[in-house]
Amino acid sequence: MNAFVAASDGKVYRPLDRSARVFVAGSRGLVGSAVRRKLARKGFTDVVAPGSAELDLRERRAVFDWFAARRPDVVVLAAARVGGIKANATRPAEFLSDNLRIQVNTLDAALEHGVERLLFLGSSCIYPKFAEQPIREEALLTGPLEPTNDAYAIAKIAGILQVQAVRRQYGLPWISAMPTNLYGPGDNFHPEHSHVLPSLIRRFHEAKKSGARRVVNWGSGTPRREFLHTDDLARACLHLIEHYDADGPVNVGTGTDLTVRELAELVADVAGYRGSVEWDTKQPDGTPRKLLDVSRLTMLGWAPRIGLREGIARTYAWYVENLESGTLRR
Ligand SMILES: NC(=O)C1=CN([C@@H]2O[C@H](COP(=O)(O)OP(=O)(O)OC[C@H]3O[C@@H](n4cnc5c(N)ncnc54)[C@H](OP(=O)(O)O)[C@@H]3O)[C@@H](O)[C@H]2O)C=CC1
Numbered sequence: 106m107n108a109f110v111a112a113s114d115g116k117v118y119r120p121l122d123r124s125a126r127v128f129v130a131g132s133r134g135l136v137g138s139a140v141r142r143k144l145a146r147k148g149f150t151d152v153v154a155p156g157s158a159e160l161d162l163r164e165r166r167a168v169f170d171w172f173a174a175r176r177p178d179v180v181v182l183a184a185a186r187v188g189g190i191k192a193n194a195t196r197p198a199e200f201l202s203d204n205l206r207i208q209v210n211t212l213d214a215a216l217e218h219g220v221e222r223l224l225f226l227g228s229s230c231i232y233p234k235f236a237e238q239p240i241r242e243e244a245l246l247t248g249p250l251e252p253t254n255d256a257y258a259i260a261k262i263a264g265i266l267q268v269q270a271v272r273r274q275y276g277l278p279w280i281s282a283m284p285t286n287l288y289g290p291g292d293n294f295h296p297e298h299s300h301v302l303p304s305l306i307r308r309f310h311e312a313k314k315s316g317a318r319r320v321v322n323w324g325s326g327t328p329r330r331e332f333l334h335t336d337d338l339a340r341a342c343l344h345l346i347e348h349y350d351a352d353g354p355v356n357v358g359t360g361t362d363l364t365v366r367e368l369a370e371l372v373a374d375v376a377g378y379r380g381s382v383e384w385d386t387k388q389p390d391g392t393p394r395k396l397l398d399v400s401r402l403t404m405l406g407w408a409p410r411i412g413l414r415e416g417i418a419r420t421y422a423w424y425v426e427n428l429e430s431g432t433l434r435r
């Protein structure tokens with residue numbers, strides 16, 4: 106299943122057998138659900154995807170038993186305790202402990218059961234708060250972290266190092282990807298705990314429906330962020346598993362960013378909200394900018410396809426449809 110093939114453009118291509126058993130950890134989340142959709146479209150026939158109620162990855166014994174029983178060939182580790190700036194800042198103990206346990210248990214069990222192909226998902230918040238922009242993968246561990254998400258970032262950095270350690274000690278071709286801020290169908294639209302883009306979609310939709318004349322967002326609106334649709338991310342995950350085999354993490358993003366204020370204007374426009382937009386500067390801004398340098402991924406022949414306005418419009422339509430049918434995540 107793991108033969109190396111030199112593609113016509115000279116790049117190394119390591120195709121996955123479409124009948125390989127793929128374990129998508131976190132398959133009901135924003136990223137995991139997109140990866141599942143992508144695997145189905147690509148013709149994978151044996152995808153195993155337990156939710157946390159069936160398999161709590163913090164429970165070491167349960168994880169080892171599950172791997173022994175199901176013996177996956179490939180693992181995409183997209184399970185994590187995830188949240189926006191406020192969730193990270195107010196619950197650092199859980200963000201550190203849960204994520205360390207989820208990762209260590211899954212990676213240890215994958216090693217014990219000889220999983221040969223594995224992709225670990227980190228996040229752009231692993232890089233120093235004041236990293237040079239755009240941020241290259243080499244910036245890892247070169248400066249202090251952003252305090253609102255340092256606990257989460259430390260857990261994710263430990264995951265990257267564990268993947269590298271397994272590669273060095275056991276020679277397995279495991280890899281790590283570092284996505285920028287993500288959005289898409291299946292996101293968490295919680296008013297306090299979610300990320301900025303789903304928060305804005307919900308807030309502007311509710312304001313339009315109620316006829317509110319003003320909306321108040323968090324922070325100053327001046328931080329810059331980069332956004333990638335999860336259908337693009339899922340494509341990048343498969344592309345990396347099949348085309349990348351090296352120690353260093355790979356940034357996944359679009360290579361362009363905008364201010365949170367510009368993002369709010371875009372979401373308001375898509376949602377059809379015409380009132381005023383104000384900013385609560387008592388709320389945290391977080392890191393001032395985290396634009397990823399995506400040249401490593403670009404060199405591998407991948408590029409994003411979904412523009413930001415189009416992606417927001419598709420996600421907004423998905424939100425309204427699922428709000429009306431009562432099928433949003435709790
Ligand atoms: N969203 C973003 O903007 C970004 C996300 N990422 C990374 O992508 C990955 C996925 O994030 P995302 O999809 O957004 O997060 P979500 O919150 O949407 O999904 C997280 C998933 O993890 C699962 N999970 C959480 N705790 C456990 C547990 N104890 N045992 C088993 N499963 C668990 C959840 O399962 P269940 O639903 O069954 O409870 C859920 O399916 C993470 O590693 C994150 O760091 C990186 C950059 C940005």
Ligand SMILES: C[C@H]1O[C@H](OP(=O)(O)OP(=O)(O)OC[C@H]2O[C@@H](n3cnc4c(=O)[nH]c(N)nc43)[C@H](O)[C@@H]2O)[C@@H](O)[C@@H](O)C1=O
Nearest residue numbers: 189190193228230254299300301304322323324389390391
């Ligand atoms: C993906 C990444 O996500 C987190 O980092 P973040 O990018 O700072 O996260 P965020 O999406 O929550 O906020 C982005 C910006 O937007 C502003 N903002 C305005 N109004 C709302 C608002 O209503 N909600 C939120 N959440 N933010 C808002 C907010 O003040 C901030 O300036 C990490 O903790 C970490 O989890 C991580 O890896």
